[in-house]
Amino acid sequence: MNKKSVTALGNLKSFPPARDDFESAKRSAVLVPLVLNPSTGNLDVILTVRSSKLRTNAGDVAFPGGKHDPEDLDLIATAKREAFEEVGLPLDASEHLTTLYPVLSRHFQVVTPVIAFCTHLTTENIAQLRPNPGEVAAIFTTPLEHFLDPPKGSYNYFDMNWLSSPHRVHRFDNCGADNYILETSERTESSSVLQDFKQGRKGTEQDEETPFSGWSVYGLTAGVMIEVAKVAYGRPPSFLERAPDQALDMTYTAKWHNQTFARNRL
Numbered sequence: 001m002n003k004k005s006v007t008a009l010g011n012l013k014s015f016p017p018a019r020d021d022f023e024s025a026k027r028s029a030v031l032v033p034l035v036l037n038p039s040t041g042n043l044d045v046i047l048t049v050r051s052s053k054l055r056t057n058a059g060d061v062a063f064p065g066g067k068h069d070p071e072d073l074d075l076i077a078t079a080k081r082e083a084f085e086e087v088g089l090p091l092d093a094s095e096h097l098t099t100l101y102p103v104l105s106r107h108f109q110v111v112t113p114v115i116a117f118c119t120h121l122t123t124e125n126i127a128q129l130r131p132n133p134g135e136v137a138a139i140f141t142t143p144l145e146h147f148l149d150p151p152k153g154s155y156n157y158f159d160m161n162w163l164s165s166p167h168r169v170h171r172f173d174n175c176g177a178d179n180y181i182l183e184t185s186e187r188t189e190s191s192s193v194l195q196d197f198k199q200g201r202k203g204t205e206q207d208e209e210t211p212f213s214g215w216s217v218y219g220l221t222a223g224v225m226i227e228v229a230k231v232a233y234g235r236p237p238s239f240l241e242r243a244p245d246q247a248l249d250m251t252y253t254a255k256w257h258n259q260t261f262a263r264n265r266l
Contacts, residue, residue: 001036001041002040002041002042004041004233005036005041005042005043008144008232008233009034009097009117011231011232011234012034012097012115012228012232013097013098015097015231016098017098017099018100018102026109027067027068027075027112028065028066028068028078028105028109028110028111028112029065029066029068029075029076029078029082029111029112029113029114030063030064030065030079030082030111030112030113030224031063031064031065031079031080031082031089031094031114031116032045032063032113032115032116032224032225032228033045033046033064033083033089033094033116033117033118033121034046034097034115034117034118034144035117035118035121035122035123035141036122036123037122037141038122038124039123039124040143042143042144042145043144043145043232044123044142044143044179045141045143045228046087046089046118046121046129046141047061047062047063047140047141047175047176047215047217047221048061048063048064048086048087048131048136048137048138048139048140049061049136049138049139049140049215050062050135050136050137051133051136053134059137060219060221061217061218062221063224064079064082064087064089065078065082065083065086065111066078066085066086067109069081075099075112075114076096076099076114079112079116080094080114080116085132085135086135087129087130087132087136087139088128088129088131088132089118089121089129093118093120093121094116094117094118094119095117096115096116097116098115098231099112099114099115100112100113100227100228100231103220103223105220106162106219106220111220113224113227113228115228123179126139126141126181127181129181131182131183132183133183136183137182137183138180138182138183139180139181140175140176140180140181140214140215141176141179141180142172142175142176142179142214142217144225144228144229145229145233146172146175147172147222147225147226147228147237148229148230148233148235148237148238149237149238150172150238150239151174153173154173154174154175155170155171155172155173155239156171156173157169157170157171157239158171159244165246165247166242166244166245166246166247167243167246168240168243168246169222170218170219170222170223170226170239170241171218171222172216172217172218172222172225173216174213174214175214175216175217176214176215177212177213177214178214226241
């Protein structure tokens, strides 16, 4: 691990966990699992591709995570339990670093990002993980720092109105092409996971002979990754984060929504 990565983990570990004053019943947590890339000494993040069998956000890139259960001790426990259920990450295989302020999903779910470092995994042995066939189509890793300084041609965005405010949606392409595992039923080049991408499911059409170039990370997942990278490396991204006249980021949007509407309706 290089000095930059040691500093990044230290920055995350010393970052004060966000105060959580939400009282919503619709709570979720996601695990942001960081791993060492031994070939570079840098940090990568483990992400998943949601199964095409799911009713919502099928085929999207996401963190392992899900809804808080009454049996969960806290939201950290929720994130770790969901990661175990979705990708087989053992409950004791990651060190909790910090918790970021909750964000609001497009389905008005209050989502808490839990940041952790995987102590028993690296990018070279993610094959130890096991995608849950009912939830996860693929698991891949991609460099954390790319969410501040994306490689040329791999970043785009669009601006939209959301909750009566301009909002910028970030998109990072070509993620995970060189380090991924597929769920057992998807482990051929003719699998739906790769074919969906090649046929333009995410907006990029590729022919059969074109090498697979990875997945697109966008929306809430991209926004959270930008925040994690900012804390880790102590600097802003190389691109503009907000749309013109955008007053709120994702965390303040979640707080505003929680304060504006009846908590038992969230």
